[in-house]
Amino acid sequence: MKPMPTATHRYPNGWFPVACGDEVTPGRIFTGRLAGEDVVVYRTRRGRLRAVHPYCPHLGAHLGHGGRVEGETIVCPFHGFSFGPAGNCVRTPYGQPPPRASLTHVPVIEANGLVFAWHHESGSAPTWEPVTLPSEGFTKPTTFQITSSGHPHDLVENLIDVGHFGPVHNTKINLVSTEPEGPFVRVAVDLSGVEELGFFKERGLHRLGSLKDIRGQAEFTCSGVGIVSSLVSVPELGVQLAQVAALTPEDPGRMHLRLATSARIESRMGAALAPALSHLVRFITKRQVKQDYEIWANRRPIERPKIATGDGPIMLIRRWAQQFYESADADLGGTPERAGTRRAAAAPITPTGSNGRARHDAPAARNER
Ligand code: FES
Ligand SMILES: [Fe+2]
The missing domain is CATH 2.102.10.10 (Rieske [2Fe-2S] iron-sulphur domain)
Structure with missing residues (x-):
């Protein structure tokens, strides 16, 4: 590699x-x-x-x-x-x-x-804990993992890099808000237009009226640069999806991504259908991950990128990511900020709607196991 x-x-x-x-x-x-x-x-x-x-x-x-x-x-x-x-x-x-x-x-x-x-590069004890998603009533997580080249902040940057969703994933997302807070970033996404997902479009499913009617919300939380947790809710279908994607820097330039997906359906048939839904979502996400990895494995990080209008809050995320590095020589193109020191209790994510700050008007292989 x-x-x-x-x-x-x-x-x-x-x-x-x-x-x-x-x-x-x-x-x-x-x-x-x-x-x-x-x-x-x-x-x-x-x-x-x-x-x-x-x-x-x-x-x-x-x-x-x-x-x-x-x-x-x-x-x-x-x-x-x-x-x-x-x-x-x-x-x-x-x-x-x-x-x-x-x-x-x-x-x-x-x-x-x-x-x-x-x-911790200096051997310091943890000062915060990752956000955990609710698990009660959800299926046992189904997992996927893959190793490739990349950079530790590829995963969090991928989430808010709205411009790549069309060319790489044949889809689009509606990013509602991005809110950094200490070692966390909360990102809200409006799921109307889910039928535009490449997976549905390529199968002609995007013309289905029932898909077009889906109104859902997704809230993503980054816990440091390594973990992105997402909770997707479609209340009218009684469906919730919990997914954790997490990227481990194993060695210089070598990244290992693990993905764990579970589903919950509130209906009489829910217990029987939820595992199939969980596997479908895992399948779609695995496909997206492989599409991203093709890019990550071959790109060179640009320390001072030429950002375009509509790019998504890439520089906001890079400035936030600086707090996880011991010194400014990890130049991701942002201004170094003081290391995060707050302790945050692990808390379930509650999906929220449009909640405010940093709003955006722009529309989310190898050695796999
Ligand atoms: S018991 Fe001797 S090296 Fe571990
Ligand atoms: Fe991506």
Whole structure:
């Protein structure tokens, strides 16, 4: 894979997915990658999720290569030392555990079908948490993932780059508002015109009256540059869709995207239909992701782009994104702002209508698993 030339190889701070939840079943160890390092994620037999730096404090073996979970402990493949959920060595096969031998934990959160790990270039603890979507009554998330070249802020910029939806996705979106607040950006989208989605147009479905009558709303929330959560509501059909797209900078220029989709339908047949709807939405989004990836894999980030009228709030997002970089050498074309320091409780997203600030009048492969 061709690494993408970037203005910098510094990684942004924030939460990034390192696994899908169903890749870490009880008793399983999974090695994810984040910011140039492996992250070993495991779930104990009782279901406790842990993420640790991979190297054993005894003599440095990699726990993701031959390590195993035994009950509530993770066991190193080299000399068989066992480490408890708090990280400390609780047992060896031949003597007292070495004093102060402990694994280094990585802060981890599981939500909406994905496992997110915290990365901070200076090693600071998390100061905020990603927004989580409601899950009650929703189908189990169906996931998709793909690795390619790109830049860490490609995902959030893609959301508000209204000009690319026609040429790349054969569709359009009506961006209602974009509101940055601390480490979050809330983006409201008006879904009237959903029949214009390329998926429907190419099948002639865009002429269906029933599709044209659909009135829905979508609210997207960016939690840092790594996570875009969306909640789509079509009240007259009793349909809600929850989707999390998240992009992990694994190595310089190498990005891993994970997508988790779930649906809820409030009707007698809802429980039976929702999984099919969830899979359809996953299929459509996967297609869009591949279309974006063709561009991301081959483009060069322009630090001072020549923005056109109607482009969407690209520079607003770039200025906001600066807070996740340790220094101004991650030049995304914006003015550096002070790092975000607020703690925000994870809260469900409530779809809103036209709510105000920063309004816009312009109309959202490789190694995939
Ligand atoms: S290196 Fe892990 S037990 Fe020796
Ligand atoms: Fe796109």
